[in-house]
Amino acid sequence: xxxxxxxxxxxxxxxxxxxxxxxxxxxxxxxxxxxxxxxxxxxxxxxxxxxxxxxxxxxxxxxxxxxxxxxxxxxxxxxxxxxxxxxxxxxxxxxxxxxxxxxxxxxxxxxxxxxxxxxxxxxxxxxxxxxxxxxxxxxxxxxxxxxxxxxxxxxxxxxxxxxxxxxxxxxxxxxxxxxxxxxxxxxxxxxxxxxxxxxxxxxxxxxxxxxxxxxxxxxxxxxxxxxxxxxxxxxxxxxxxxxxxxxxxxxxxxxxxxxxxxxxxxxxxxxxxxxxxxxxxxxxxxxxxxxxxxxxxxxxxxxxxxxxxxxxxxxxxxxxxxxxxxxxxxxxxxxxxxxxxxxxxxxxxxxxxxxxxxxxxxxxxxxxxxxxxxxxxxxxxxxxxxxxxxxxxxxxxxxxxxxxxxxxxxxxxxxxxxxxxxxxxxxxxxxxxxxxxxxxxxxxxxxxxxxxxxxxxxxxxxxxxxxxxx
Amino acid sequence: xxxxxxxxxxxxxxxxxxxxxxxxxxxxxxxxxxxxxxxxxxxxxxxxxxxxxxxxxxxxxxxxxxxxxxxxxxxxxxxxxxxxxxxxxxxxxxxxxxxxxxxxxxxxxxxxxxxxxxxxxxxxxxxxxxxxxxxxxxxxxxxxxxxxxxxxxxxxxxxxxxxxxxxxxxxxxxxxxxxxxxxxxxxxxxxxxxxxxxxxxxxxxxxxxxxxxxxxxxxxxxxxxxxxxxxxxxxxxxxxxxxxxxxxxxxxxxxxxxxxxxxxxxxxxxxxxxxxxxxxxxxxxxxxxxxxxxxxxxxxxxxxxxxxxxxxxxxxxxxxxx
Numbered sequence: 001x002x003x004x005x006x007x008x009x010x011x012x013x014x015x016x017x018x019x020x021x022x023x024x025x026x027x028x029x030x031x032x033x034x035x036x037x038x039x040x041x042x043x044x045x046x047x048x049x050x051x052x053x054x055x056x057x058x059x060x061x062x063x064x065x066x067x068x069x070x071x072x073x074x075x076x077x078x079x080x081x082x083x084x085x086x087x088x089x090x091x092x093x094x095x096x097x098x099x100x101x102x103x104x105x106x107x108x109x110x111x112x113x114x115x116x117x118x119x120x121x122x123x124x125x126x127x128x129x130x131x132x133x134x135x136x137x138x139x140x141x142x143x144x145x146x147x148x149x150x151x152x153x154x155x156x157x158x159x160x161x162x163x164x165x166x167x168x169x170x171x172x173x174x175x176x177x178x179x180x181x182x183x184x185x186x187x188x189x190x191x192x193x194x195x196x197x198x199x200x201x202x203x204x205x206x207x208x209x210x211x212x213x214x215x216x217x218x219x220x221x222x223x224x225x226x227x228x229x230x231x232x233x234x235x236x237x238x239x240x241x242x243x244x245x246x247x248x249x250x251x252x253x254x255x256x257x258x259x260x261x262x263x264x265x266x267x268x269x270x271x272x273x274x275x276x277x278x279x280x281x282x283x284x285x286x287x288x289x290x291x292x293x294x295x296x297x298x299x300x301x302x303x304x305x306x307x308x309x310x311x312x313x314x315x316x317x318x319x320x321x322x323x324x325x326x327x328x329x330x331x332x333x334x335x336x337x338x339x340x341x342x343x344x345x346x347x348x349x350x351x352x353x354x355x356x357x358x359x360x361x362x363x364x365x366x367x368x369x370x371x372x373x374x375x376x377x378x379x380x381x382x383x384x385x386x387x388x389x390x391x392x393x394x395x396x397x398x399x400x401x402x403x404x405x406x407x408x409x410x411x412x413x414x415x416x417x418x419x420x421x422x423x424x425x426x427x428x429x430x431x432x433x434x435x436x437x438x439x440x441x442x443x444x445x446x447x448x449x450x451x452x453x454x455x456x457x458x459x460x461x462x463x464x465x466x467x468x469x470x
Numbered sequence: 471x472x473x474x475x476x477x478x479x480x481x482x483x484x485x486x487x488x489x490x491x492x493x494x495x496x497x498x499x500x501x502x503x504x505x506x507x508x509x510x511x512x513x514x515x516x517x518x519x520x521x522x523x524x525x526x527x528x529x530x531x532x533x534x535x536x537x538x539x540x541x542x543x544x545x546x547x548x549x550x551x552x553x554x555x556x557x558x559x560x561x562x563x564x565x566x567x568x569x570x571x572x573x574x575x576x577x578x579x580x581x582x583x584x585x586x587x588x589x590x591x592x593x594x595x596x597x598x599x600x601x602x603x604x605x606x607x608x609x610x611x612x613x614x615x616x617x618x619x620x621x622x623x624x625x626x627x628x629x630x631x632x633x634x635x636x637x638x639x640x641x642x643x644x645x646x647x648x649x650x651x652x653x654x655x656x657x658x659x660x661x662x663x664x665x666x667x668x669x670x671x672x673x674x675x676x677x678x679x680x681x682x683x684x685x686x687x688x689x690x691x692x693x694x695x696x697x698x699x700x701x702x703x704x705x706x707x708x709x710x711x712x713x714x715x716x717x718x719x720x721x722x723x724x725x726x727x728x729x730x731x732x733x734x735x736x737x738x739x740x741x742x743x744x745x746x747x748x749x750x751x752x753x754x755x756x757x758x759x760x761x762x763x764x765x766x767x768x769x770x771x772x773x774x775x776x777x778x779x780x781x782x783x784x785x786x787x788x789x790x791x792x
Contacts, residue, residue: 022670030499030673034475041475044495052669054510054660054676282552288544 001036002028008067009050011213015063017056023049042068066213071130074205075123078198085194086187097121100188103178111171115164118195130206133158142211151207161199168196268292300392302420303334304341304381306399307361308372314428314454316357318398319348321460333388336360337377339370343385372402374440375409382412389416395423398454401434401441408440413447423447426454426463471528472498481527487519488688496675497524506633506654508618508669511677514721517657520677521614524653531611533652535600537621543628547638548602551595558590591642602646605638610650619658626665633671682709685725692726696733703739704729707769708752714765716758724752 005027009019030045043064051060083093100119104111117125134140137154156162172192175185274290305315319334333345342365347356363369389395395416417423425448427434427441434441445451452463472478478494489497497520500507509517525532535546559566569586573579598606604613615629632638636648656672658664680688682705689701708725728751735748746763753762 018666020670026503026505026673029503033499033502034495038475040491041495044492045499047492048496048499048507048673048675052508052666052672052674053663057676283556285552285556287550287552 001031004068005031005046008046008063011063011067012050012060015059017051017059019050023052026050039068066209071127071206071209072123074202074209075126075130078202079121079123082191082194082198086190096187096191099184100191103180103188111167112160112163114159115167118164118199119192126202129159130155130202134206134210139207139210142207143214145211148204148207148211151210152204155203155207156200159199159203161203164199165196168192300331300390300394301333302388302393302395303332304377304395304397304399305334305336306338306372306374306377306397307336307366307368308338308370309368310372310402311398311400311428312361315398316361317457317460318426318454319357319360334360335381335385336366337374337381338366338368339373339376340366341377341380341385342366371404372399373406374399374401374403374444375407375412378412378416379409382415386415386419389419391419391421393420395420397423397425397444397448398428399425400427400429401425401439401444403438403440405438408443410440410443410447413444417447417449422449424450424452424463426452428455429453430455472501474498478527482523485523485526486691487516487523488684488691489520490684493520493675493677496673500673501653503673504651506656506672507675508656508658508664508672509675509677510658510660512679512719512721513659514723515677515679516722517677518614518616521612521616521655521657524655525612528612528653530609530653531607532614533600533604533607533611534614534616536616537618537625539620539622541621541625544599546599546601546625546628548599548640549597550591551597555590555595587642593643596640596643601632602638604652605632605636605648606646607652608649611652613652613654615654615656617659618656619661619664623665626668630665630668630671633668679712679719680722682706685709685722688722689725689729693729693733696729697738699739700732700737701729703773704732707766710769711752711762711765714761716753716761717755718753718758720752727751 006024009024009027012019026049027046030049031042034041034045036042046064047057047060051057083090086093086096088096097120104116104119111119114126114129116122117129133155136158137151139151139155142148142151172189175188175192178185180188269292271290271292274292275286275288276284278288278290279286303319305319307315315336332348333343334348335341335343344356344360344365347359359365361368413423425441425444429439431453433439434445441451452459454460454463472481475491475494475498478498479489479491482489482494496507499505509520511517521534522532524530566583569582570579573582596602600613604611618626618629621629633654636651637645639645654672679685685705685708686701689696689705693701704725708720708728712719728748731748731751746766749759749762749766753759
């Protein structure tokens with residue numbers, strides 16, 4: 001059992017649940033207390049010791065079902081099937097098995113262990129033998145559906161299925177000569193036949209189950225890795241949805257980390273007033289000291305987001321991410337542009353973020369079907385909204401700098417840069433294309449403190465991590 | 471202590487708490503392994519109640535520590551009663567001068583005072599706060615650390631130390647070891663994530679909103695004089711409200727409050743006008759109230775449709791939910 005639990009912990013880890021050694025040991029002790037017979041209690045014991053985040057519960061449930069109902073269930077079901085085929089009630093079946101046992105005692109002296117266990121319906125022992133055979137056949141190595149046949153045969157070989165077939169055939173011949181009623185003989189014959197088939201069936205299902213386990217292991221992991229690495233441009237509908245969830249999760253985790261980081265800011269000066277007040281009950285003697293709290297300034301952020309077709313997906317996620325982090329900033333003002341520029345701050349403040357994104361990207365605020373004109377956009381910003389920027393503001397520009405050969409007006413960006421604390425440019429294009437064709441990146445770069453490639457979720461994470469810390 | 475998981479379920483039921491097998495298992499494990507339990511879940515599902523029921527069903531005292539941001543060792547563990555010490559010093563001025571008579575020079579005077587150190591730094595002047603009370607308790611007790619997600623990470627670190635060894639070192643008094651290890655229950659609303667170390671120390675229990683049947687059972691148990699039909703309808707509506715995207719999803723306590731309020735007003739089923747007025751027992755925010763009203767309108771319409779529309783709809787429909 002302990003081995004199984006260790007393996008289960010490994011399976012959980014492969015699916016993104018961080019189970020520590022201490023927790024596995026707890027699971028040992030807990031499962032010893034609850035025992036293995038009551039499935040629900042056993043499940044609850046494992047859940048309480050190995051899963052410590054509520055977001056990991058669904059993964060646990062799925063894996064538990066696959067891992068722990070496995071072989072035992074299969075064998076049980078096979079027996080039930082045989083019992084039903086013979087149309088016997090539980091009691092009848094039990095009596096029948098007793099008679100089989102008698103018969104085997106008399107005649108089956110030469111039968112192999114497994115054959116006896118098979119015929120006596122000894123599931124526990126059968127399970128053990130199957131597991132040993134699986135180990136010998138290296139069933140854990142199964143990866144794909146097409147390998148199922150190969151492994152089924154290997155497993156059968158390790159079990160000695162041929163030998164068992166021969167033995168049962170011999171037993172059937174001996175059955176003829178035995179002194180039992182015709183009906184009993186017929187039943188026994190049917191039983192022997194069905195049990196043999198059942199064993200083959202069990203082998204096949206066992207192999208399939210192991211393959212499915214492997215599948216689940218790889219499925220989720222791969223998917224997320226792929227999505228995080230996939231460029232924003234190429235995401236399908238489904239992946240978009242997954243991506244949104246991932247961005248939200250990321251924002252939440254980042255928020256927690258940042259709040260912890262903030263707390264550790266240094267204490268300020270000794271605060272006489274507070275100290276005296278606090279020590280009134282001690283007659284003013286300063287037993288307890290109080291310090292001024294250093295106010296950590298929350299940064300202000302202004303986002304200028306290109307929402308033209310070419311960067312649509314990227315801007316969507318960027319906006320969503322920054323808005324999920326709203327509480328970490330004292331102010332976030334966002335502007336979208338293609339050629340004209342428009343402010344969308346209010347939409348994000350009041351509404352649901354998804355609705356806000358839709359409004360922003362649909363075309364109600366600015367004309368999203370125009371051709372990108374960064375120069376014009378920057379100029380409009382400087383003339384209409386330059387007041388939004390002061391020395392505490394971080395300006396983030398998200399765009400590919402592809403200006404359609406319009407005038408770049410990079411002096412506007414210089415204006416912005418002079419007024420702001422810093423300017424960060426996130427470009428969803430690959431770095432080697434910057435400056436080529438109509439990309440004005442090389443000109444705009446000069447007025448930025450930080451320029452980063454931001455093509456997929458991983459890069460976004462790295463960028464924003466640096467962004468938020470200061 | 472509990473003899474089995476079924477024992478837990480039984481004793482809890484006797485105290486009007488319906489524990490699922492999952493909850494009972496974790497409690498049983500916590501009692502047997504002497505590990506703390508971290509109970510997480512949305513507000514109003516019975517996390518704090520769990521600790522209360524645990525203490526009553528075992529006949530143990532419950533010591534409660536309510537966490538908040540800025541909670542420090544002083545408020546949680548112990549404080550010296552400076553005021554008392556000063557007071558005693560004043561009153562005993564004469565006695566003190568007696569001790570000091572004949573002392574030659576400052577050094578000897580200080581030495582003599584130092585010998586009497588233990589008088590002023592003894593247990594007499596320690597103000598025990600919940601954690602110290604729990605540790606030094608003569609009998610075993612249940613320690614409830616409520617809303618630990620509201621505390622900050624310094625407190626968590628300190629708590630971790632406590633939960634690992636169940637002993638405290640007070641510099642002047644030495645190390646105080648727990649005579650009986652208390653049953654510790656920590657509750658969290660998930661406002662922030664706990665540190666990994668703390669989570670590893672505890673058994674984890676996630677209590678989610680109950681299923682329809684479970685909630686119905688709870689309502690029957692806690693509000694026995696509610697009309698069966700009313701209970702049924704209330705539970706149905708609340709269950710569907712939970713599926714909506716509300717700012718604050720109603721918990722079990724809200725359901726119970728609503729049923730109690732409606733029963734008090736002698737409402738037999740949700741078809742009546744009073745329902746609208748009592749809606750704010752379960753939904754607390756403006757935007758949520760509007761969404762809930764929409765849902766109720768839908769619900770009433772569905773019920774009417776099911777009844778076959780034999781009653782004339784028209785005016786009563788409009789009146790009900792304007």
